[in-house]
Amino acid sequence: MADRHETDPVISVRSLRMSYGDSVVLDGVSFDAHHGEVLALLGPNGAGKSTTIEILEGFRHRSDGEVHVLGLDPAKADETWRARLGIVQQSWRDHGRWGVRQLLTHLGAYYEPFSTTHRPRPMDVDELLETVGLTEHARQKAGSLSGGQRRRLDVAIGIVGRPDLLFLDEPTTGFDPQARRDFHDVVHRLADLEGTTILLTTHDLDEAEKLADRILILAGGRIVADGSAAELSREVEGQTEVRWSRGGEHFVHAATDATRFVRELFEQHGSDIGDLEVRRSTLEDSYMTLVKRFESDPAAERQPLEVVR
Amino acid sequence: MSTSSLRPSGAVLHATRLGVRRGGIEMMHSLTNRADQIWIVVMNGIFVGVLVLQRSSDLGSTGYSLAVATLPGLIGMNVVMGGWMGTAQMLAVEREDGTLLRAKSTPHGMLAYLVARVTLAVLNTALGLVIFLVAGLFLLPGLTDVPLTGWLMLLAVFLLGMLATMPWGAVVGASVKSAGAGFGLTFLPMIVLIAISGIFYPITGMPDWLHPVAQVFPVYWLGAGMRDALLPEAAAAAELGGQFHTLTTFGVLGAYAALGLLVAPRVLRAMARKESGSAVESRKAKAMQGWS
Known part of the structure; x- marks a missing residue:
């Protein structure tokens, strides 16, 4: 071709x-x-x-x-x-x-x-x-x-x-x-x-x-x-946003390890949990973090973030 | 290379043909465009109107009407307008709107673009030539008496005139910062040169000190060359020194052509090198500012 x-x-x-x-x-x-x-x-x-x-x-x-x-x-x-x-x-x-x-x-x-x-x-x-x-x-x-x-x-x-x-x-x-x-x-x-x-x-x-x-x-x-x-989103340790409701109240939490957080949430409250939403950080979040990180300390980014595939 | 099937010269020839086709297509666009049609009719209408009015005025003491001398003058002026002014303005506009960058992004596009500019300028100028000649046949007796040598000289002055003016139009068009500047820098000098070069009135009627000024520029020589080609010997009495200056005409126009063909490619190459997306963007931003 x-x-x-x-x-x-x-x-x-x-x-x-x-x-x-x-x-x-x-x-x-x-x-x-x-x-x-x-x-x-x-x-x-x-x-x-x-x-x-x-x-x-x-x-x-x-x-x-x-x-x-x-x-x-x-x-x-x-x-x-x-x-x-x-x-x-x-x-x-x-x-x-x-x-x-x-x-x-x-x-x-x-x-x-x-x-x-x-x-x-x-x-x-x-x-x-x-x-x-x-x-x-x-x-x-x-x-x-x-x-x-x-x-x-x-x-x-x-x-x-x-x-x-x-x-x-x-x-x-x-x-x-x-x-x-x-x-x-x-x-x-x-x-x-x-x-x-x-x-x-x-x-x-x-x-x-x-x-x-x-x-x-x-x-x-x-x-x-x-x-x-x-x-990129993994690399910038993007915090994953977890939303849920319990007893008519709504909660938001920014978790580093969302899987673990949700498991613990269910272990603790079981079927009381409703409206669960897990939102991984988007490219926009990664982008903002990376550009901000660079702007606050340009010298620190001498080595670009290389992701091994 | 997998693309080695082509010979470079073949691709160049191909692009040259595309350039001619492009010029032809652009000419058709112009002829079918309402604004262009109005411009062509109004401009040429004014010039033909001048011929009609001048039929009753005398050309000095030559016994000819003023219109007889103005017709070739118009034909000469038209060459400068098409070759110099037209080329400069088109180039300035098309640098601004991105046409040139498009050409640069296409294989051999720049070559085709330049061929198209020449083609269109020649076609446009030839259109003016035909309009003036047809008007002349109806308005002026004597045009049918012009010998073959006269017509051949007209053709020679026309072609040499295009060569003498187009490269300098390209130099101006490649150098100006905006399309507006391209218009201002060519239109005003053009008006002044036409006024002092004896196009509508014999230059012998102008103050003496203006004669050498006019003689520096091709407008005068194109007018003189066309009069030389179309007018009988007796009409030379209204020329400077009472005679036609055939050799000097070809000498001056030839010098303009030679120098122009030497300078223009360099200027065009430098311009083309600088052309890029961000260059077009910044000109666009400036032009937008100018509008608001």
């Missing part, structure tokens, strides 16, 4: 540094992304997410460190490399006069010379329109689409070349819940069926938890966490 070395990382970043004059934006970032993996890059504004992605896209030159994307250094890569990349950027209003189908057909044509037997390029435009749910709007002008529809078009443009690696910059901004659900299906399909490796940034932690196999948290120019959502 994939080209060659499926075992080689699709993205490999080592000790990546980026500074503008005296201000250091990235201070030794290292991570890998593997074939078919969905990675979410999280972090507060100004943490260096966009800078990282732009370096990987080959749009920005790093100050120091080693970066390999699809086997090549993005700073020296050519158009053949470019053809294997898909980019969904934060759009505004480009190509407003173009029809939806017209634009996808035109932009798809650039990928024709880069078609292979394993990855026929570009994607079939009708199929693509169906995938992103724009079939009914195929003849409409891009400038007359609603915000959510326009975003779907952006996604379609990003994948029209059937990329091996896809960058998604805050893809679901302005989506309604249905559109968001549809979009998540598209991402899963790309990763599972096409073997596309996906790196996305988002501020929606719920989305990151649903989509990503692995989550990277970037704070102060460093990776402060790297692991699945479940692993």
Whole structure:
């Protein structure tokens, strides 16, 4: 399905540094992304997410460190490399006069010379329109689409070349819940069926938890966490919230070991317990803890939290 | 590589063809867009109106009407508007709205984008040329008497004029901070240059000290070159020095073209290098601020 070395990382970043004059934006970032993996890059504004992605896209030159994307250094890569990349950027209003189908057909044509037997390029435009749910709007002008529809078009443009690696910059901004659900299906399909490796940034932690196999948290120019959502929540010793009622009264308790706490609760009160709810700390809780921990003592996070899988 | 089936030159040729197609599609968008249609009709209507009014004025003591000299002047001016002003504004707008970043994200997209810019500029300018010539055939006697050599010279000045103006339009479009600045920096100088370059009135009627100023810029030479191509020898009496300056015309326009083709690729490359998602974002934020 994939080209060659499926075992080689699709993205490999080592000790990546980026500074503008005296201000250091990235201070030794290292991570890998593997074939078919969905990675979410999280972090507060100004943490260096966009800078990282732009370096990987080959749009920005790093100050120091080693970066390999699809086997090549993005700073020296050519158009053949470019053809294997898909980019969904934060759009505004480009190509407003173009029809939806017209634009996808035109932009798809650039990928024709880069078609292979394993990855026929570009994607079939009708199929693509169906995938992103724009079939009914195929003849409409891009400038007359609603915000959510326009975003779907952006996604379609990003994948029209059937990329091996896809960058998604805050893809679901302005989506309604249905559109968001549809979009998540598209991402899963790309990763599972096409073997596309996906790196996305988002501020929606719920989305990151649903989509990503692995989550990277970037704070102060460093990776402060790297692991699945479940692993991160375990790692920050998130306190699990237990709620129950007894004798008409409602109780809440934050337990470190929820299983043990609930067992003891039942041993003590037996069938008096009602309305039991156990809520493990969410990615949002882990995120807040990790970012706060970093902000209160940046030096303490010299060693990023590495989760062994 | 698994993608080694293609020859690089094949991909480049493919992208060049896509660029031409892109320019053609954009031309169709413009011709079917109501605002553009109104702009084309109103602008050209004004110019044709000027021709109608000038038919009763004299071109100095040459015995020709003023309109006879204004028609080629308009054709020359139109080249500068399409080549320089149009290119600068389009580039500035499309850097701001993310079209250029889209091109950069596509394999050989930048090449196709530039080919499309050239294609559209030539098509747009050629449209103006046709409109003025058709108006001229109806309004001015004598246009049908222009010899073949005159038409060939018109074509040569047209093409050299595009080469002399487009690269400089690209330089301005690549250098300005916003689409608004792109408009201001080209439109106002354009008005001034048209006013001092003898497009609507013989430059001999202007103060002497303005002549060398006008002669520095291609607007004057494009007007003079087109008059040289279309007007009979006797009309040269209204030119500076009482004659056409064919060699100087080609010399000045050629120099602009050569220097422009030397400078523009460097400026464009530097601009393209800097283009990124965050660059587009920050321009967007600035433009939004300007609106509120």
